[in-house]
Amino acid sequence: MQRPRTSRACLLWAALVLPALTADRLGMNEPRAVWQQLAGVAVLAAAVAVARWRPLAAFALTAVLSLVAASALFTVSYGPALGVFALLLGLRAERVRPALVAFGGVCCLGTARIALFGVDPAPEWVVLTGTLLFGCVFPWLGGRYWRQSRQLTAAGWNRAARLEGEQRVAEERARLRERARIAQDMHDSLGHELSLIALRAGALQVAPDLPDHHRTAAADLRAAAADATDRLHRIIGVLREENEPVSLSPPGETVEQLVTRAAESGLPVRWGKPEGGTAVALEPGGVAERVLYRVVREALTNAARHAPGAEVTVVAAREGGGTTVTVTSERASATPPDSGAPSLPSGSLPSGSLPSASLPSGGTGLQALRAAVTAVGGDFEAGPRGDGFRVWAYVPEQGVAPAVRPTPAPYAPYTHARRRVVLALVAAVAAGVVLVGGGFAWYAYTETHSVLPPAAYAELRLGAAGDELAHVLPDRSVRDAPVDRAPVPPPAGSDCRYYRASGELLVSVDHFRLCFDDEGRLVAKDVIPRVGLSQRPSTDEEFVR
Numbered sequence: 001m002q003r004p005r006t007s008r009a010c011l012l013w014a015a016l017v018l019p020a021l022t023a024d025r026l027g028m029n030e031p032r033a034v035w036q037q038l039a040g041v042a043v044l045a046a047a048v049a050v051a052r053w054r055p056l057a058a059f060a061l062t063a064v065l066s067l068v069a070a071s072a073l074f075t076v077s078y079g080p081a082l083g084v085f086a087l088l089l090g091l092r093a094e095r096v097r098p099a100l101v102a103f104g105g106v107c108c109l110g111t112a113r114i115a116l117f118g119v120d121p122a123p124e125w126v127v128l129t130g131t132l133l134f135g136c137v138f139p140w141l142g143g144r145y146w147r148q149s150r151q152l153t154a155a156g157w158n159r160a161a162r163l164e165g166e167q168r169v170a171e172e173r174a175r176l177r178e179r180a181r182i183a184q185d186m187h188d189s190l191g192h193e194l195s196l197i198a199l200r201a202g203a204l205q206v207a208p209d210l211p212d213h214h215r216t217a218a219a220d221l222r223a224a225a226a227d228a229t230d231r232l233h234r235i236i237g238v239l240r241e242e243n244e245p246v247s248l249s250p251p252g253e254t255v256e257q258l259v260t261r262a263a264e265s266g267l268p269v270r271w272g273k274p275e276g277g278t279a280v281a282l283e284p285g286g287v288a289e290r291v292l293y294r295v296v297r298e299a300l301t302n303a304a305r306h307a308p309g310a311e312v313t314v315v316a317a318r319e320g321g322g323t324t325v326t327v328t329s330e331r332a333s334a335t336p337p338d339s340g341a342p343s344l345p346s347g348s349l350p351s352g353s354l355p356s357a358s359l360p361s362g363g364t365g366l367q368a369l370r371a372a373v374t375a376v377g378g379d380f381e382a383g384p385r386g387d388g389f390r391v392w393a394y395v396p397e398q399g400v401a402p403a404v405r406p407t408p409a410p411y412a413p414y415t416h417a418r419r420r421v422v423l424a425l426v427a428a429v430a431a432g433v434v435l436v437g438g439g440f441a442w443y444a445y446t447e448t449h450s451v452l453p454p455a456a457y458a459e460l461r462l463g464a465a466g467d468e469l470a471h472v473l474p475d476r477s478v479r480d481a482p483v484d485r486a487p488v489p490p491p492a493g494s495d496c497r498y499y500r501a502s503g504e505l506l507v508s509v510d511h512f513r514l515c516f517d518d519e520g521r522l523v524a525k526d527v528i529p530r531v532g533l534s535q536r537p538s539t540d541e542e543f544v545r
Helices: 002-022 034-050 055-069 079-092 097-117 121-205 212-239 255-264 287-306 365-375 415-448 454-459 540-544
Strands: 269-271 312-319 322-329 379-385 388-396 495-500 511-516 522-528
Touching: 002 034, 002 079, 034 055, 034 079, 055 079, 055 097, 079 097, 079 121, 097 121, 121 212, 121 287, 121 415, 255 269, 255 287, 255 312, 287 312, 287 322, 287 365, 287 388, 365 379, 365 388
Parallel strands: 269 312
Antiparallel strands: 312 322, 322 388, 379 388, 495 511, 511 522
């Protein structure tokens, strides 16, 4: 890991040093001494060395180097390095305030240097603010956005991995719940069927015309059914979670068919008429029919177990915008004999009295039935009633479920941060437009108000007093005149002023130099040619002639 980082740092340093060494040779900067160039290379090397762990220090070193090279901060030699380290500052630094303090410090130092050593402060300050905005703030904001995008990407992958794990857990849990539901349905259905088998075996056992050896076989069959139900309860019933409502899957038959089959198996059960309500046929496949089917099946199974031979009445009615089912069992007419007796004499029990099936409950129990009924908004009651036992359940009409308003998703961790970056970018762009527009307006004003027409320049005579020329000369003079292209040096001790020969903008034009002595008289006038023209020695004599 250390070797690739060192290689990348060396490549970055080489890329930043290249413009620093070639700009002077190409004439893009003012010529500098060799020691100054070597010092700049050393400072860039130090900045690259600390850029990973101290990005603010790297930016500060580059900014100070740029201010030393140019008061307006912008140089071709160190401008690229300034932008790169500003980008790294936004990418690697977590806090915002130190970067803002650094930008403010650079602006203050540049302003002080311009005020103390600047030739034309206003344009230089515009260049300083423009360089600081476009060369520092914009790259820094780009680095901040890049950093947040990387964090968002990492957070997204982490969230995807977490959701994938949660999905696997949810699928496994759903699979287990489905297995438990299937086992519960099988347990309840088989338990009920086994109770009916035991009931029929008990009816066969007390038949008066049954031989003794068949009576013993019927008793064994009834005992085997009871044992099978008990084992089914222990093996499959443990799969059901505590307080889990019973399944509402379609049972395969209606409540009417259930009651009829129980009656055919020997259980004394019948349909009753409701008191004060309206008899109703349960809609097959509906939620109410599914729940009430479970209620009736559990009640019939418990009646066969706890009150064999007792009369059971089932009543279904429409009440209060829903459906009610009541299952009532009366006390048995005689106490059944011990189910384990090997034989029973013919006629020893009254007709209609059946031996106890000794069956456990249907598995879900009354508590699970209560949970199932209340889960669909109904009500459930079970308890002694007179000399018997009553189970009552009410299930309301199950209409279309109301639409659930989606819960708005919470904001992503970096949404607000991204919004702040966008607002900062917009503010920076707006400030840049204002600064650039103001700077160009000032440039256009100063350039157009320092123009001396060539015809007026030709009429100027050496020795003329400055007051006589005031009405001819422009209001402003050129502050950043190309003095290096002047054909001859100005007279010693004179005060020279420079004017543009044309009002064209963004192009190189000829300049006029007028020099005055201490008494304010014109002592020299020269033409400074624009870029690309040969420098002439002096044009004073030409204009004088």
